[in-house]
Amino acid sequence: MRLKEAYRLNLPHNYPTKSISDFGGKPSNPDNTDAFQKAVDWLNDQTEPACLIFEPGIYRYQTSPNWAVDYATITSCGVVKLRCEGTGDSFILDGGASTWNMRVGPFWIEGHDGSGDGVFIEAVHHSYFDFNVRGCGTTQAGLRMQWCVVDKFNYVCSVNEGGWYNDGSGAAKPLYGVYIDDDASAQQAAYNLFIDPVIEGVETGVKIVNGTGNQFNGGTIEGNTGWGVEVDKNCNSNKFIGGDFEANTSGDILVAGAETDIIGCDSDSLIQFSTGGQHSKIIGGAGDSITVDSGVTGVKISDTSYNRTGTGALTDNGTN
Numbered sequence: 034m035r036l037k038e039a040y041r042l043n044l045p046h047n048y049p050t051k052s053i054s055d056f057g058g059k060p061s062n063p064d065n066t067d068a069f070q071k072a073v074d075w076l077n078d079q080t081e082p083a084c085l086i087f088e089p090g091i092y093r094y095q096t097s098p099n100w101a102v103d104y105a106t107i108t109s110c111g112v113v114k115l116r117c118e119g120t121g122d123s124f125i126l127d128g129g130a131s132t133w134n135m136r137v138g139p140f141w142i143e144g145h146d147g148s149g150d151g152v153f154i155e156a157v158h159h160s161y162f163d164f165n166v167r168g169c170g171t172t173q174a175g176l177r178m179q180w181c182v183v184d185k186f187n188y189v190c191s192v193n194e195g196g197w198y199n200d201g202s203g204a205a206k207p208l209y210g211v212y213i214d215d216d217a218s219a220q221q222a223a224y225n226l227f228i229d230p231v232i233e234g235v236e237t238g239v240k241i242v243n244g245t246g247n248q249f250n251g252g253t254i255e256g257n258t259g260w261g262v263e264v265d266k267n268c269n270s271n272k273f274i275g276g277d278f279e280a281n282t283s284g285d286i287l288v289a290g291a292e293t294d295i296i297g298c299d300s301d302s303l304i305q306f307s308t309g310g311q312h313s314k315i316i317g318g319a320g321d322s323i324t325v326d327s328g329v330t331g332v333k334i335s336d337t338s339y340n341r342t343g344t345g346a347l348t349d350n351g352t353n
Contacts, residue, residue, distance in 0.1 A: 050084040051075065053092075060090025064118075069098050076102040087113040087140075095119035101132040101157055114141040114167075118200070122149035122177075123169060128156030138163030138187070143198040146171050146205040151190070155179040155216060163187040168198030168205025174212035175235065180220040186227045192234030192256070210235045210257070215243035222247065230254070238262055238281065241290070245269045253277040254285075264290040266309045273298055288313055301341055306332050306351065321345035 056075065058068035076083050082104035089111030096119050100107060117123035123144040126137070135157060142151045142164055151169035154162070154177070162184065166175035175190035190210040197204040210232035215221045223245045230252040232238040238254040238261045241247065245268065254261040254276060261281035264271055268290030275297045278285035284303035286295060293313040295304065300320040306313055308328035315323065315334045322345040325332050329351035339345050 048082045048084055049079050050086065053085060053087045058087075058092060060088075060092055063093060065092050065094040066096050066098075069094055073098040073100060073102065076105045076107075082106070082134075084108070086110055089113060091116055091143075093118055096121055097123060097125045099125050099127045100137065101126045101128045102135070103132055104134045106136040107138075108136065109139055112141065113139075114143055116143040116198075117148055118145065120148055122151075122153040122173075124152045124164070126152070126154040126157050128154075128158070130156065132157045133159050135160035135162075137161070139165070141165045141167055142169075142175075143167045144169035144173075144205055145198060145200040146203040148205070149173050150177040150212075151175040151207065153177050154181055154184075156181070158182040158184065161185045161187075165189040165194060166207070167194060169207050171203075171206055172208050174209040174240075175207040175232075176210070177212045177214070178222045178225065179214050180216035180218075181222045181225055183223075184225045186225065186230070188227055189231045190233075190235060191231050197234075207235045209237050209240050210254070211239045213239070213241045213244040213247060219243070221245050224248075226250065227252070233257070241265060241268050241271055243267045244271060246271065248272045248274065249276055251275045253279075255279045255281060257281045259283045260287050261285040262287065264288045264293050266290055268293070270294075272296065278302075299341075322348070324348045325351035327351065 056068045056071040058065045084106040087109045091114040093116045123142050148170045150173045151166035197206050213222045221243045225247045227249045232254045233256045237259040238257045241264045260283045261278045266289040270292040272294040279301045285300040286304045289307045289310045291311045295315045297317040303322045305324045306329045310329045312331040317336045320339045321341040327350040331353045
């Protein structure tokens with residue numbers, strides 16, 4: 034990789050930098066699995082932060098290596114489509130005990146309808162990721178996160194990017210756009226930031242099973258055939274700020290967790306606080322129907338308009 038290219042990509046030019054082609058990785062290859070593993074081995078062998086760059090093209094492969102390497106930059110200098118033709122997760126970042134300070138993307142991820150998750154990330158912290166997931170296994174997530182802490186995401190998972198990837202066996206519509214959970218030791222995903230996410234046309238847009246302080250700023254979560262967002266009862270202090278929610282079939286936001294903040298968001302269907310939830314808030318924005326179920330405590334609704342479609346209602350069966 035020439036020095037001027039490292040500068041142009043805003044890479045740390047004084048660190049070791051190689052191209053995936055240095056390891057035999059090429060868009061013309063029928064299978065880049067071995068080349069990808071050789072590149073990961075090189076990253077792991079470095080004693081200082083290192084950079085790996087993909088030239089534009091579609092890279093086909095059967096199995097993703099584990100790309101998690103401390104302080105590594107893995108990036109592209111154009112549109113790069115990583116097309117996984119095997120049955121596992123399309124892009125794996127398994128941090129083990131913990132991996133820190135990575136920079137990954139931008140990459141398009143193309144899994145087929147029988148593959149695993151589009152992107153799987155566990156125990157990678159304080160890192161930046163840029164992914165456009167074009168498809169994954171139909172029972173899987175475009176992005177699955179387990180015990181990730183203070184990561185930042187530029188993330189798209191949308192049918193409107195040209196349709197879900199289809200290898201001829203069927204469209205690879207994700208079950209979840211984003212799935213946030215803890216790891217096997219019950220360590221939660223916490224304080225991750227999504228900037229202007231675009232999640233459209235999956236089943237459930239965002240599912241937070243075990244997460245604290247995760248934040249979705251701006252963007253849109255719309256046209257999903259289940260809920261736009263589901264926040265489960267083990268979750269605390271997750272936030273949705275300035276986002277657009279519309280045309281989600283089951284409803285826009287379903288909250289069973291505690292201290293969920295919905296601030297300045299627009300909704301055209303249902304925001305529902307379900308049994309067991311407590312001390313959540315809707316502040317500002319425009320909504321349609323807002324429902325607080327029996328067994329919910331301390332919901333605060335302020336400076337918010339509802340009945341946006343003319344058929345909405347405010348229903349309060351909660352306490353305080």
